[in-house]
Amino acid sequence: KHDYTKHLIAAIPRNREDTREDELVLEAKDLNVYYSVKTKGIFGKKEQKHVLQNVDFYIRRGEILGLVGESGCGKSTLAKCIVGLNKNYTGTLKINEEHPQLVFQDPYSSLNPMKKIGWILEEPLRIHGMKDKKKRKELVNQMLTQVGLDPSYADRYPSELSGGQRQRISIGGALILNSKFIVADEPVSALDVTVQSQVLNLLLDLQRTHQLTYLFISHDLNIVRHFCNRVIVMYLGEIVEEAEVEEIYEDPKHPYTQLLFHSILTDERKLQKITDSEQSREDASSEGCPFYHRCMSRCDICASKRPERVNLSPEGQPPHWVKCFKY
Numbered sequence: 001k002h003d004y005t006k007h008l009i010a011a012i013p014r015n016r017e018d019t020r021e022d023e024l025v026l027e028a029k030d031l032n033v034y035y036s037v038k039t040k041g042i043f044g045k046k047e048q049k050h051v052l053q054n055v056d057f058y059i060r061r062g063e064i065l066g067l068v069g070e071s072g073c074g075k076s077t078l079a080k081c082i083v084g085l086n087k088n089y090t091g092t093l094k095i096n097e098e099h100p101q102l103v104f105q106d107p108y109s110s111l112n113p114m115k116k117i118g119w120i121l122e123e124p125l126r127i128h129g130m131k132d133k134k135k136r137k138e139l140v141n142q143m144l145t146q147v148g149l150d151p152s153y154a155d156r157y158p159s160e161l162s163g164g165q166r167q168r169i170s171i172g173g174a175l176i177l178n179s180k181f182i183v184a185d186e187p188v189s190a191l192d193v194t195v196q197s198q199v200l201n202l203l204l205d206l207q208r209t210h211q212l213t214y215l216f217i218s219h220d221l222n223i224v225r226h227f228c229n230r231v232i233v234m235y236l237g238e239i240v241e242e243a244e245v246e247e248i249y250e251d252p253k254h255p256y257t258q259l260l261f262h263s264i265l266t267d268e269r270k271l272q273k274i275t276d277s278e279q280s281r282e283d284a285s286s287e288g289c290p291f292y293h294r295c296m297s298r299c300d301i302c303a304s305k306r307p308e309r310v311n312l313s314p315e316g317q318p319p320h321w322v323k324c325f326k327y
């Protein structure tokens, strides 16, 4: 099943020379999001669901930060907070970039089927008050070329495009206002394997030519390994581990990260077993470690106290944060 990583290794040469260590594009401190949900049954009452919990992280200019975690753990919720689609959070979210843009997972529902590609790509320009029609057309043509499509695609409808081509349009739409910071929420998950690596290569090309910064959300650990510079791991809305990509893949510290990485390497079925996020959410107590019920290395303290994050790296090395009492 995962043979295509070989393909990806060859196709995606990672480079971090563009990363500017000192400049942050994003700083999140103590982000929390609650959704109110109705409990089951006819007497269902409103309950607060704690979807993001004390989320702390940063993104450097020019880097590709991977965000991984099982379905339902809160990745898209975080993405929406960053691009301004969810304003219902507490904590601070400082974004040093004018237009953070989102590229969605589903290339089939994210483009308006009634409008031609040219119109879709022009829309952000119109919204931002660019009145000059000729100039808009020119920018659209340039953008189409940049995402690897012929300018004649401006006259087509989304239904005439393949999944990969649509995702190229979504990427073009995200970049047309000259955004330098892109939140890509599972941008290739819906695509075929060969198309995946084409789109990933396009994202990398664009990153280099435009000095872009990405938050790259994925549940595909093989892609993250070859695409990202640094990784944060989320479990039930909490960041449980964060490190440079080589470090975390070679030496994952959190029992959840270990389980996640181990499952993908050994057996697809095991992954199924650990993907019931809803059940985990119900099991997780609000006091102890959220991973307590599934953890192989738990001890007494884990049931009653929440671990703080600790940095396991020696001084002078890039940090390796983990939230676990083992350390």
Ligand SMILES: Nc1ncnc2c1ncn2[C@@H]1O[C@H](COP(=O)(O)OP(=O)(O)O)[C@@H](O)[C@H]1O
Pocket (backbone or CB within 6 Å): 035, 036, 037, 049, 051, 069, 070, 071, 072, 073, 074, 075, 076, 077, 078
């Ligand atoms: N609008 C909403 N109202 C209530 N619950 C929601 C809403 N959106 C998402 N959720 C819940 O929040 C949790 C996180 O969802 P999401 O951020 O989409 O996770 P992911 O992208 O990691 O799959 C899930 O349990 C999901 O059911």
Ligand SMILES: [Mg+2]
Pocket (backbone or CB within 6 Å): 075, 076, 077, 185
């Ligand atoms: Mg999602």
